Amino acid sequence: MATPHVSGLASLLxxxxxxxxxxxxxxxxxxxxxxxxxxxxxxxxxxxxxNAERALQSLQAPNQLFHWSVTGGAxxxxxxxxxxxxxxxxxxxxxxxIVKRSEIRTNVTFPAAMCTMIGAxxxxxxxxxxxxxxxxxxxxxxxxxxxxxxxxxxxxxRTWIYEVWxxxxxxxxxxxKSVSNVVFQYTVLGVPLPNSIxxxxxxxxxxxxxxxxxxxxxxxVTWTASPSGIATINSPGSTQTTLTKxxxxxxxxxxxxxxxxxxxxxxxxxxxxxxxxQILNISYPSSTVAPDELIPMQIFVAPDSFVIGNQKLxxxxxxxxxxxxxxxGGDGAVEFSFPTTGTYNIKVYxxxxxxxxxxxxxxxxxxxxDEMFMLSPxxxxxxxxxxxxxxxxxxxxxxxxxxxxxxxxxxxKMGNVLKRYVYHGTDKQVTIDVSALKADIYYIKxxxxxxxxxxxxxxx
Numbered sequence: 001m002a003t004p005h006v007s008g009l010a011s012l013l014x015x016x017x018x019x020x021x022x023x024x025x026x027x028x029x030x031x032x033x034x035x036x037x038x039x040x041x042x043x044x045x046x047x048x049x050x051n052a053e054r055a056l057q058s059l060q061a062p063n064q065l066f067h068w069s070v071t072g073g074a075x076x077x078x079x080x081x082x083x084x085x086x087x088x089x090x091x092x093x094x095x096x097x098i099v100k101r102s103e104i105r106t107n108v109t110f111p112a113a114m115c116t117m118i119g120a121x122x123x124x125x126x127x128x129x130x131x132x133x134x135x136x137x138x139x140x141x142x143x144x145x146x147x148x149x150x151x152x153x154x155x156x157x158r159t160w161i162y163e164v165w166x167x168x169x170x171x172x173x174x175x176x177k178s179v180s181n182v183v184f185q186y187t188v189l190g191v192p193l194p195n196s197i198x199x200x201x202x203x204x205x206x207x208x209x210x211x212x213x214x215x216x217x218x219x220x221v222t223w224t225a226s227p228s229g230i231a232t233i234n235s236p237g238s239t240q241t242t243l244t245k246x247x248x249x250x251x252x253x254x255x256x257x258x259x260x261x262x263x264x265x266x267x268x269x270x271x272x273x274x275x276x277x278q279i280l281n282i283s284y285p286s287s288t289v290a291p292d293e294l295i296p297m298q299i300f301v302a303p304d305s306f307v308i309g310n311q312k313l314x315x316x317x318x319x320x321x322x323x324x325x326x327x328x329g330g331d332g333a334v335e336f337s338f339p340t341t342g343t344y345n346i347k348v349y350x351x352x353x354x355x356x357x358x359x360x361x362x363x364x365x366x367x368x369x370d371e372m373f374m375l376s377p378x379x380x381x382x383x384x385x386x387x388x389x390x391x392x393x394x395x396x397x398x399x400x401x402x403x404x405x406x407x408x409x410x411x412x413k414m415g416n417v418l419k420r421y422v423y424h425g426t427d428k429q430v431t432i433d434v435s436a437l438k439a440d441i442y443y444i445k446x447x448x449x450x451x452x453x454x455x456x457x458x459x460x
Contacts, residue, residue, distance in 0.1 A: 005050060013028060024123070064192055064214070065189045070108050091175070092172075092175075095167075098166070099163060104129060105158045106184055107156050110153055114152040116191035117190040119190070122187075124142045129160045152193075194213055194268060196212075200272075202353035212239065216260060219239075221237075221241075224254045230245075230249040248274060252272075273309055275354060277301050277357070288365070289338065290367070290455060292338075292339060293455065312350075312352075313329075317336065338367040342367055343364065346362070380458070381459075382434065386430045387429050388428050408421040408446045410444060411445060411454075413456075437459045443455065
């Protein structure tokens, strides 16, 4: 009479959750059975008497069933040469083979830690190790949780692979997979710990709702946000809260959960962009450039804002007879140039899930054909020659007295001065040692009496 009862319960579980595998159904029936006879497994009652109500309840909220997998393991032990009968093994005729059987193990950390653990087990379907029984190897997957290793956060899994030779000595290799390609399929059933805050990554002008995913019954939540002043927390002691925008910025929303899993507490954080992404600073080497000279610009924004939601920077370039926009990603780094001489107005905006920022950073660049000097060679390796034109040397502007050229500067692309050279007023060439510089783009700058003029060069 046990067979129809167990078969009926298996059918009931499969109908309740069609994603259950054969191993899932077997283990759920075993874990929810009523123990009878001696404590634990015994010869008279086995695992116990099935309990259909408890089995179905194990699949209902707040419990959750997770199907997870991991690839790759390590040899735990390996047998000597043995003769095994292969039956139904893909790629092999049913026959005897010489094999070395290896137990492969891997330590897994569950993607979601469990508050209450009902059980965890391996799934043969999808696992690439083979089951063996009484000296026969069947082409069926097997995965087991190593006894004594299961915790609420992880376990050790094992399966078996075979190194195979024919009885005539022909070598076939490792089956079903090499150790680094073994796939372990496993299932975890229980109540997971809360691990995330649900809600939008951006708060615009209206309030957004935030809740805790997988919050067990009886747990309490306290909400805080830092830095203060950017957003207002409503219902700070409720399981659900709202945020209302006060100022533009990036905040960390923190949920402190107590009375959890028998009295434990945890803290969960979520980064949120409030309003528009803030531009904190913009760095560039010079506002006076030559045509087609590459201008590296670094735009510093509120911390972490470009790893949250849909953020980007927009540089609008106007002047020289045309208008266009340059988009850059979340790192805030961009390079651009001007094709013709003239005065260019640069405006830097931000864009995110709230839309376009209403404010911008206005900049002005002067693009000039003033050929005061040339750089050679470019790219440079050990030394760089700064060659002044005859007109520049003969000009009153470059004499050492008054406001003429007094200094030549070597800077990095962020404008930091690396070296300074005094200009004597008559030399047509200054040689600069660049051998110690790392490979990158640098600038040579000098003053013509009215403004700084810069040219870029590349260090090989």
